[in-house]
Amino acid sequence: MIKLENVSKTYYMGGEPINALSGINLVVEEGEMVAVVGPSGSGKSTLLHIIGGLDSPTSGEVTINGQKLSNSSDTELAHYRNRSVGFVFQTFNLHPTYNALENVAMPLIFSKVPRTERLKRASEVLETMGLSKRSSHLPNQLSGGERQRVCIARALVTKPKLILADEPTGNLDSKTGDLIIKLLQQLNREMGITLLLVTHNTDIAEEAPRTLFMRDGQIAKERKL
Numbered sequence: 001m002i003k004l005e006n007v008s009k010t011y012y013m014g015g016e017p018i019n020a021l022s023g024i025n026l027v028v029e030e031g032e033m034v035a036v037v038g039p040s041g042s043g044k045s046t047l048l049h050i051i052g053g054l055d056s057p058t059s060g061e062v063t064i065n066g067q068k069l070s071n072s073s074d075t076e077l078a079h080y081r082n083r084s085v086g087f088v089f090q091t092f093n094l095h096p097t098y099n100a101l102e103n104v105a106m107p108l109i110f111s112k113v114p115r116t117e118r119l120k121r122a123s124e125v126l127e128t129m130g131l132s133k134r135s136s137h138l139p140n141q142l143s144g145g146e147r148q149r150v151c152i153a154r155a156l157v158t159k160p161k162l163i164l165a166d167e168p169t170g171n172l173d174s175k176t177g178d179l180i181i182k183l184l185q186q187l188n189r190e191m192g193i194t195l196l197l198v199t200h201n202t203d204i205a206e207e208a209p210r211t212l213f214m215r216d217g218q219i220a221k222e223r224k225l
């Protein structure tokens with residue numbers, strides 16, 4: 001479902017090149033769970049951004065379900081980002097003046113789902129995250145773990161086939177973090193959603209069916225159970 005061929009990404013800072021990714025080759029099949037680990041600056045976030053269509057490679061080709069992202073129009077790319085991918089980041093980028101329900105419903109605005117249907121679907125996903133009673137809370141009226149579950153609910157509301165999670169537990173205590181990881185794993189196992197998970201947690205990396213070890217913009221090592 002995801003194929004990267006010789007993907008490189010170079011940033012230029014004051015004329016100096018930074019090779020964030022160098023010649024990445026990767027195939028991820030539908031339904032896989034892949035942990036991505038590596039030192040700070042090794043290119044993990046860049047890899048996820050490129051797979052999610054948030055950023056484009058300097059060279060090389062990204063193919064999603066047979067479609068080359070470089071051949072996609074802006075509209076097709078926007079649809080892909082909005083409808084096929086769910087993003088979960090380390091920092092909760094929730095809208096501060098919208099409550100939990102409205103935040104979760106937000107991605108459906110772009111898909112032109114009518115408001116009542118949006119709120120209905122958002123409330124269903126919030127329920128599966130165990131957050132029914134927090135629907136009308138604003139982000140700053142939620143705990144860190146609850147906020148992250150709202151983010152996951154928002155990522156899920158469009159029923160994506162792929163979830164890209166970039167250190168989703170980085171800001172949480174270890175117990176809440178474990179819960180969030182369990183939730184993501186459950187989505188992968190029970191709903192067949194492909195999961196790419198950047199993590200610093202060695203336990204998760206060891207238990208994951210497949211782990212990519214990144215170093216200096218390359219996949220230095222790979223392990224499959």
Ligand SMILES: Nc1ncnc2c1ncn2[C@@H]1O[C@H](COP(=O)(O)OP(=O)(O)OP(=O)(O)O)[C@@H](O)[C@H]1O
Nearest residue numbers: 011012013018020039040041042043044045046047
């Ligand atoms: N927008 C940008 N402009 C310039 N350089 C960037 C940009 N984004 C990332 N980089 C550089 O690219 C390299 C890879 O960054 P990336 O964010 O992918 O690392 P990472 O593995 O996610 O690190 P961390 O574990 O700290 O999140 C780093 O050296 C970083 O400084």
Ligand SMILES: [Mg+2]
Nearest residue numbers: 044045046166
């Ligand atoms: Mg990162």
